Amino acid sequence: MDDCIFCKIARREIAVKAVGMNDSAIAFLDINPVAPGHTVVITKKHAATLMDMNDADIASLFSLVRTATRQIKAGLKCDGFNIGLNQEKAGGQAIPHVHVHVIPRFDGDGGGSMHSIVRNPPKENIDAVYKKIKDAEPVKEQAPEPEPEQEAKPVEKEEDRTKKMLKDWELDL
Ligand code: 5GP
Numbered sequence: 001m002d003d004c005i006f007c008k009i010a011r012r013e014i015a016v017k018a019v020g021m022n023d024s025a026i027a028f029l030d031i032n033p034v035a036p037g038h039t040v041v042i043t044k045k046h047a048a049t050l051m052d053m054n055d056a057d058i059a060s061l062f063s064l065v066r067t068a069t070r071q072i073k074a075g076l077k078c079d080g081f082n083i084g085l086n087q088e089k090a091g092g093q094a095i096p097h098v099h100v101h102v103i104p105r106f107d108g109d110g111g112g113s114m115h116s117i118v119r120n121p122p123k124e125n126i127d128a129v130y131k132k133i134k135d136a137e138p139v140k141e142q143a144p145e146p147e148p149e150q151e152a153k154p155v156e157k158e159e160d161r162t163k164k165m166l167k168d169w170e171l172d173l
Pocket residue numbers: 005014016017028029030031032033040085086092093094095096
């Protein structure tokens with residue numbers, strides 16, 4: 001997507017402070033952090049929301065969320081995290097390119113939990129809400145795109161690959 005800011009970051013047209021990377025996702029510091037180490041993890045390929053992604057890309061995205069979280073904790077010695085996505089306008093998504101926020105939390109930082117995002121308890125009982133979801137047309141699983149056939153390559157250690165990718169990224173800034 002030509003005008004998408006996160007696609008521009010993925011194409012290296014906008015510099016970022018990358019904290020982690022894999023073949024299909026990049027983790028970098030948020031330009032307007034709500035906490036020290038606030039990171040966003042994006043897919044390299046454009047997709048507006050999680051609902052538009054295939055299983056393999058979701059697995060890669062969340063694998064990098066895990067690795068970035070561990071890296072941030074190692075560096076900042078934070079006490080916990082909030083990890084989540086703002087999805088669609090009603091969910092507060094400003095940039096329509098899927099991204100996971102990783103927000104480090106520190107004891108006594110004054111922040112809340114996921115429960116503090118919204119206070120809109122249902123006006124009908126839980127059975128009525130459940131029935132609406134259950135009775136909706138079943139959603140089809142999106143099958144992952146088939147992986148292209150590849151020749152066997154020598155296995156490289158994951159840490160070495162990540163270091164190389166980050167180094168390469170720095171050189172281009
Ligand atoms: P959203 O509100 O869409 O969930 O969050 C988008 C996030 O991307 C915001 O927290 C914003 O600060 C961050 N962001 C927007 N543009 C840039 C940018 O050019 N560089 C970086 N590093 N972060 C950005």
